[in-house]
Amino acid sequence: MSKNNTNDDFNKDKKFLSMILVFLILLSVNMRSPIVMLGSLADILNQSLGLSPLYLGYLGALPLPLFALGALITPRLIANFGLMRLIVVVTTILTVAILLRVWVGMIGVFIGTFVLSLMIGILNVAIAPFIKQYLPNHITVATGIFSLSMSVSAGFLAWLVVPLSKMLNWQFSLSVWAIFAALAVLIFIIRIQKISQVNGVFNQKTNQNLTINNGFQTHFLVWKNKMAWCLGVFFGLQSLLFYSVASFLSLVGVSYGLSNEQASVAVLVFQFAAPVAIFMMTALIKRNFSIKIIALTSAICNAIGAFGLIVLPDFLYLWSAMMGFGGSAIFTLVLMLFSLKTSSLQAARDLSGMVQVVGYVIAFFGPLILGQLFHKTGDWQLPLWTLFGLMAFNIGFANWAGNENKIDV
Numbered sequence: 001m002s003k004n005n006t007n008d009d010f011n012k013d014k015k016f017l018s019m020i021l022v023f024l025i026l027l028s029v030n031m032r033s034p035i036v037m038l039g040s041l042a043d044i045l046n047q048s049l050g051l052s053p054l055y056l057g058y059l060g061a062l063p064l065p066l067f068a069l070g071a072l073i074t075p076r077l078i079a080n081f082g083l084m085r086l087i088v089v090v091t092t093i094l095t096v097a098i099l100l101r102v103w104v105g106m107i108g109v110f111i112g113t114f115v116l117s118l119m120i121g122i123l124n125v126a127i128a129p130f131i132k133q134y135l136p137n138h139i140t141v142a143t144g145i146f147s148l149s150m151s152v153s154a155g156f157l158a159w160l161v162v163p164l165s166k167m168l169n170w171q172f173s174l175s176v177w178a179i180f181a182a183l184a185v186l187i188f189i190i191r192i193q194k195i196s197q198v199n200g201v202f203n204q205k206t207n208q209n210l211t212i213n214n215g216f217q218t219h220f221l222v223w224k225n226k227m228a229w230c231l232g233v234f235f236g237l238q239s240l241l242f243y244s245v246a247s248f249l250s251l252v253g254v255s256y257g258l259s260n261e262q263a264s265v266a267v268l269v270f271q272f273a274a275p276v277a278i279f280m281m282t283a284l285i286k287r288n289f290s291i292k293i294i295a296l297t298s299a300i301c302n303a304i305g306a307f308g309l310i311v312l313p314d315f316l317y318l319w320s321a322m323m324g325f326g327g328s329a330i331f332t333l334v335l336m337l338f339s340l341k342t343s344s345l346q347a348a349r350d351l352s353g354m355v356q357v358v359g360y361v362i363a364f365f366g367p368l369i370l371g372q373l374f375h376k377t378g379d380w381q382l383p384l385w386t387l388f389g390l391m392a393f394n395i396g397f398a399n400w401a402g403n404e405n406k407i408d409v
Contacts, residue, residue: 019187020134021145024127026184027091028150030177031123033157034098034116035063036246036271037174038109040158040264043254044170049106053251057371059110060247063117064239064364070121071356075349078126083133084188087126091185094119098178102171121360128338128352129345139339144282147332148275153180155271155324158246162264222347222354227400227407231334231341232355234295234401236362237394238330241302244366244387245270245323252380256313266320273324281329285336292402294333299391299398301326306388310381330398341407351407 038045038059045051051059077086094116101112127146135142157177164173222228249270253263281294305323308315338352370383377383 017135017138021142023184023187024131024142024146025149026180026187027087027123028146029153029157029180030094030098030116031120031150032154033177034120034174035060035113035243036154036158036267037161038113039246039248040161040250040267041165041170041174042247042251043260044162044165045109048170049109051106051109052375053248054371054375056247056251057367057374059113060243060367060371061364062110062113063120064243064360064366066114066117067121067124067360068357068364070118070123071125071353071360074122074125075353077122078129078349083126083130087123087130088185088188090119090122090126091181094123095178095181095185098181099175102174121356124356125349125353128335129349132339132345132348140282140285140336143335143339144278144332147328147335148278151271151274151278151328155268155274158271159264159268162261222350222407225407227341227403227405228351228354229358230397230400230403231337231351231407232358233362234299234330234394234397235334235355236359237390237397238299238302238327238334239359239363240366241306241323241387241391242327242331243363244370245320245327247367248370248374248380248383249320252309252384253316255380256316258316266316269317270320270324273321274328277325277329278332281332285333285340290402291333291337291404292399294329295398295402296395298326298329298333299395302330303388303391303395306384306391310384310388334401337401341405343406347407 038056042051042053042056045056046053074086081089097112097116097119101108101116131139131142131146161170161173246267249267250260250263253266254260258266277298284294285291301322305319305321305326308319308322312319334355338355339348342348342351366387370387373383373386374380
């Protein structure tokens with residue numbers, strides 16, 4: 001092969017890599033923000049639609065069983081339709097759901113959140129095999145960029161949605177961000193598909209690799225694997241923290257005497273602790289730092305943050321940052337472990353699906369139970385003590401999940 005041909009191939013690969021990363025960044029914007037923005041507008045939704053903390057708890061809990069359902073069906077969908085085709089179709093449906101859910105009252109918010117949550121659940125699982133398949137030499141960096149983009153966009157939009165809703169209206173402030181998902185679809189159709197056809201990236205052999213064993217049976221039984229279950233519980237309790245805090249942190253802040261704007265800053269701090277956690281963890285993983293130490297440190301941060309909300313509420317922003325740091329580190333670590341702790345694409349796909357099914361079933365009970373406890377007691381003390389107890393319990397699962405052996409061997 002001539003030097004010119006080698007350079008051409010390198011440039012094509014570089015262009016393809018760039019397009020894939022842009023696609024992941026745009027996609028990540030709507031992977032969490034449509035849900036966490038609801039928490040920032042809790043008081044406004046209460047006034048406009050009559051959404052009490054109890055109903056807000058139901059709305060906060062709604063995405064989680066749908067994430068679990070999406071995780072359960074995604075391996076079969078990948079086997080039947082192909083990975084990239086599934087991602088593009090699901091992202092298109094997600095775009096429509098974000099646009100339409102805010103314009104038909106409370107029932108529209110619930111139905112729209114139902115649809116977009118199922119689509120996000122499918123995408124949650126599809127991302128791990130997507131990165132392992134198409135960016136096999138950049139798993140840590142690509143996962144870090146995806147997680148970072150998701151956290152930063154969720155935090156920024158959770159803050160921006162409050163002043164934007166006052167400048168315009170709450171419907172526009174919740175729906176305008178669908179443009180990012182639409183751009184992700186357009187980039188795939190116009191750029192990635194064209195490059196892949198030239199490079200032969202998405203060929204028949206690749207599609208066959210994605211459908212081995214009908215999407216479910218691999219050389220290890222993921223549902224009978226002890227370490228997979230530990231990872232699922234570890235991920236689930238972290239997700240319970242995330243969605244509980246996203247649903248109620250602004251209301252907790254208001255109950256401590258903050259304005260809506262000040263309370264939304266706590267949500268912003270919670271989300272913006274993510275970049276620090278993700279940068280640190282990505283750098284440490286690339287240097288072969290102990291996964292167990294990272295997992296334990298992150299779980300301890302979550303427990304301290306939850307405890308601090310109870311005993312020293314004046315430092316709300318600090319505790320929000322600690323929980324944001326710990327939660328983001330755990331989330332990103334688990335995403336990486338789907339690829340790092342498996343030996344094949346099929347194992348990564350099945351582990352991703354199983355862990356997220358278990359995790360989101362556990363997380364479902366967070367906003368639901370905490371909302372019920374607040375409804376019964378009228379304050380946040382008992383809900384916060386419950387949250388602290390669960391985060392302390394998760395430290396033990398951090399120790400088990402931090403085992404550095406491959407799960408599927």
